[in-house]
Amino acid sequence: MIRSKVVSVGLIGLGGMSNFYFGNISQINPLQVSAICDTNQELLNNIGQREGISQDKRFIHIEEIIASPDVDAIISVVPNNLHAKILELCILHQKPILAEKPFTLNFEEAKNLNKLYKRNPIPCMVGFIHRYTPSFQYAKKLIEENIIGQIRYIDVRYQQSFGAPLFNVSYLWRFNKEVTGTGALGDLGAHMIDSARFFVGEFHSVSALMETFVDKRKDPITGEPRHIDVDDFTSFHAVLGNGVVGNFVTTRNAIGSSNQHEVTLYGDFGTIHVNIERPNEIDIYVRGETEEIPVLKSERVPEIYDKTILGDFAELIINKQNQDMPIFEDGYKNQKVIDCIITSAEKGCFVKVDSQEVLWEKVKSISG
Incomplete structure (x- = not known):
């Protein structure tokens, strides 16, 4: 069973797909979006105000939100050329992540990530929502x-x-x-x-x-x-x-x-x-x-049979269960x-x- 502890989530990327997560994450105990990140300052402030996220939890730089001690896990919704970088930073900072697909920009990036991940694994899911x-x-x-x-x-x-x-x-x-x-x-x-x-x-x-x-x-x-x-x-x-x-x-x-x-x-x-x-x-x-x-x-x-990827993400973080979940290995093999x-x-x-x-x-x- 998932404990009642709140998992503070940092959401990177505030484009259209972010609305899916804002719209659904409130229904998933114990996940809570507490920090956001985007290079568009105006968008960052508008969504931060809309979602009640304080100014000090609105980040321009990716590494700052991932490294933040107030952020327990990351959800990444960014263009494909940033996928590998965000996954790498999450591995280095040991932050659980739900990353978008495709896994990386190309298989060379995937191979490099796989070597890093094997040395320092983290709870990782890839957004194969279907x-x-x-x-x-x-x-x-x-x-x-x-x-x-x-x-x-x-x-x-x-x-x-x-x-x-x-x-x-x-x-x-x-x-x-x-x-x-x-x-x-x-x-x-x-x-x-x-x-x-x-x-x-x-x-x-x-x-x-x-x-x-x-x-x-x-x-x-x-x-x-x-x-x-x-x-x-x-x-x-x-x-x-x-x-x-x-x-x-x-x-x-x-x-x-x-x-x-x-x-x-x-x-x-x-x-x-x-x-x-x-x-x-x-x-x-x-x-x-x-x-x-x-x-x-x-x-x-x-x-x-009506379950959600966000519910499984919470399960992976807290109870380390990953049966039939799209995890790191699935993203790597997909990219191959x-x-x-x-x-x-x-x-x-x-x-x-x-x-x-x-x-x-x-x-x-x-x-x-």
Whole structure:
């Protein structure tokens, strides 16, 4: 059981995602946001005043809030190029952290962090929030109960529409490779990778395709077009644990898809389908005792599967429990798969994840 002690949380990054944490953390005993950090002084003061956070608990510099003796734990909601730095500082100052995904900007950063973490581990969670969707939690239980038998194939999609030319979205940090690392792959694809690992197991090999549909967007400051160097679309095939094969597609250019992350698991005896846009429902194709063939059954998810990432973060800090939580290792392995997907797309080859070995090249260069 979680003790009644208050865990003083420092929130780094006051952009749009911070509203999710401000809106939900008050419901989680014993977490309490007591300090905030952002480089935008006006935003810092406005939110500090709104949330009743005193002036001395409003920080401009990241290391100061992490090092503060009045801060017990950190929640980080910042652009991708700051992820590794904040994780490193939390390890050095031994502060528990809930960090955003993707884990780091690239796998080199992830490898360096992993070495540091192994010497000085801390309670660490990564924000793979979609595994906390009630239908995902329930599906995990049904899989463990062998309801659909051995899983043979998993189909995972994560599609949004905001990047399509129809909406004429201006240039922003998510389109800048130096800040974000990748486009749809790191933003949405990281969740697909986590969902597959959550349901099925580890990735063994990948074969990928990455495309940029909109290669220029207008700079909102200068009005001039800026080149886009990250992906709008990524698809990949994979082989996972127990020989499960997977098909994955992600894009931010799918008109009609608001926030459509869905997973379909095909087993020997049936199929399970979940979608975050229907968080409390699950589709199951199984054969009942009186049926000759499987039939579709849409079920309401029992309330016991409604848990939150913030609740688990509190549990990890106080009771050190981490069963099925997205912890440091999950972030590290996720980033490794992302790196293999990029390598596969760039080289036109299958890549083995464990060793990052090229298994088969589609095109071989011929030197004179």
